[in-house]
Amino acid sequence: MMEKITVLTLDYGPRLVAAIVVLILGLWVIKAITRAVARNIESRDVDETLKSFLISIVNMLLKVMLVISVLSMLGIQMTSFIAVLGAAGLAVGMALSGTLQNFAGGAMILIFRPFKVGDFIDAQGYMGIVSEIQVFNTVLKTPDNKTVIIPNGELSNSSMVNFSTEKERRVDWTVGIAYGDDVDKAKQVIQALCEQDNRILKEPELMIAVSELGDNAVNFAVRAWVKAEDYWPVFFEMNENIYKTFSKEGLNIPYPQMDVHLHQTASAS
Numbered sequence: 001m002m003e004k005i006t007v008l009t010l011d012y013g014p015r016l017v018a019a020i021v022v023l024i025l026g027l028w029v030i031k032a033i034t035r036a037v038a039r040n041i042e043s044r045d046v047d048e049t050l051k052s053f054l055i056s057i058v059n060m061l062l063k064v065m066l067v068i069s070v071l072s073m074l075g076i077q078m079t080s081f082i083a084v085l086g087a088a089g090l091a092v093g094m095a096l097s098g099t100l101q102n103f104a105g106g107a108m109i110l111i112f113r114p115f116k117v118g119d120f121i122d123a124q125g126y127m128g129i130v131s132e133i134q135v136f137n138t139v140l141k142t143p144d145n146k147t148v149i150i151p152n153g154e155l156s157n158s159s160m161v162n163f164s165t166e167k168e169r170r171v172d173w174t175v176g177i178a179y180g181d182d183v184d185k186a187k188q189v190i191q192a193l194c195e196q197d198n199r200i201l202k203e204p205e206l207m208i209a210v211s212e213l214g215d216n217a218v219n220f221a222v223r224a225w226v227k228a229e230d231y232w233p234v235f236f237e238m239n240e241n242i243y244k245t246f247s248k249e250g251l252n253i254p255y256p257q258m259d260v261h262l263h264q265t266a267s268a269s
Helices: 002-043 048-073 078-087 089-095 097-112 152-156 183-196 228-248
Strands: 120-123 126-133 137-141 147-151 160-162 168-177 207-213 218-227
Touching: 002 048, 048 126, 097 126, 097 137, 097 152, 126 147, 137 152, 147 152, 168 183, 168 228, 183 207, 183 218, 183 228, 218 228
Parallel strands: none
Antiparallel strands: 120 126, 120 160, 126 137, 137 147, 168 218, 207 218
């Protein structure tokens, strides 16, 4: 037994040490190569959407080649190894069906380009700016600076809203006034506030119309067009301006209320 252990140690010991050294050096080299590829891509006019995807692919392929080289150094016959992999391919494919679906989803996203890095999207219940499109996942940064990782398979097979596709967006407000207030005056005030804001576009034309005779208010639908980047600033500031100006102009913004009537009945004597 000791002789066998000695023979195995002398035979495989140097191979194992060499394989470990190659593995460590290989991982270091792969890291350096990945960084060099990333710098090279950064220096070229490559779409932001492709950068992280290409870097991930290069890193993954190099690591697969390194593992194959280390196994060969240990004396494992690669033909037999590949045959075993082929025999286990079905089981592995079934176990990794979700991962493969995410990989295919990433490829579909890059081909059909429903969104790109830098776009603001609403998908899978999350809204944010696309910061990376990786091999298996897409990374979003939410407005409150949280990182959301969404599998590419789900993104490519479900509905998604891209707010960055068009250069212009329509801003909608619902503005209510109390019953008895001057409807024409309210429309004039809203019109003047919109015309004073240079961020609101002249075309398409501004629309102000009575949209509903509600339970507590006469509601106006106000629709204006702005550049996509001005959407939220215009939305918030106009709400504040309408509130302040209506108060100065004697227009009342109603709130839900209930009238309670008490009826007194004569008590029986």
